[in-house]
Amino acid sequence: MCKVLLGILALAYTCAQVASVAVVCYYSSYNAYNGITPEKFDAHLCTHINYAFILLNEDGSLKVADKDMDVDQKLYLRVTGMKERNSNLKVLLSVGGYSVSAAFKGIASDPNKRAIFVKSSLSYLETYNFDGLDIDWEYPEEEDRETYILLLKELKEAFEAKGYLLTAAVNSKLEQHAYNLADMLKYLDFINIMCYDFYGSWSDYTGQNSALYASSVETAAEKRSLNVEAAANKWVTAGAPKSKLAIGTAFYGRSFTLSNPNNHGIHAPITGAGEDGGEDHYVTVCV
Secondary structure (H helix, E strand, O other), X not given: OEEEOOXXXXXXXXXXXXXXXXXXXXXXXXXXXXXXXXHHOOOOXXXXXXXXXXXXXXXXXXXXXXXXXXXXXXXXXXXXXXHHOOOOOEEEEEEEOHHHHHHHHHHHOOHHHHHHHHHHHHHHHHHOOXXXXXXXXXXXXXXXXXXXXXXXXXXXXXXXXXXXEEEEEXXXXXXXXXXXXXXXXXXXXXXXXXXXXXXXXXXXXXXXXXXXXXXXXXXXXXXXXXXXXXXXXHHHHOOOOHHHEEEEEEOEEXXXXXXXXXXXXXOOEEEEEOOOOOEEEOOOEEX
16 A cells, blocks of 8 residues: 655654654645545654645745645645544644745845744644644855844744744755754754755766765765765754754655766766656655
8 A cells, every 4th residue: 555655754863762753754735646645644654744835925924835736625634634543743834945045035034024924824824733834945045144043033932822833944064054053943843954965967977866874986075965974963063952853865866867878876977967857756655
């Protein structure tokens, strides 16, 4: 039986006690279009589900990405309704994605738009029975360092009375982005590290999309950044407790067009993405 369709899976970094490990699954209307509806989803497979994504209007309010599926066909409510089959399940609404980075920047820097964002978020969480909000801002830059924290702070303060969770997806390359980790830890319940897209069509050669460890053929700089172990350790070394980190791993691969078909190993030169467009999703995971 097919149990779940995933784009990305996040696993808690702390594994001292199996019972305490969080498993965060990402779900979207794309899944339902491909036949994996909430009714077919094993409600005990994950501890948390992030419904991705809801978008942003310029004024700071949230914008439904797929009204027909998300609202008219009640997919929001059908996903949060999975809690009836697993009372311990938490379902969060994930806002953002790469396409709305500019919107986040404008909203975070404007007190009035931040207030609208907080109010709109509360309305969606209450209306559709979500347990919290996941912020996927890809990615705050240096000029956003303070306003990013202000956005998190104001959300958390508004959420506390309702007991809503607040989480964030972050880039694995901590040093390249404007993350004030000490303040992030004050307001976030946990942090999802994006440990994928280490290699792709933008690279000079082939490489693993979401490698656990470094390859022996990589450069020293690549070994320090382009694998899960290195990425997670950067956040821990910077001061993040393992109990607040979740490691994101992709349930998709990336293909490449080789410069020389006879040279097809790791670090083989490429000319771009594969003919399929560069991504191959594992649409269903069956057991």
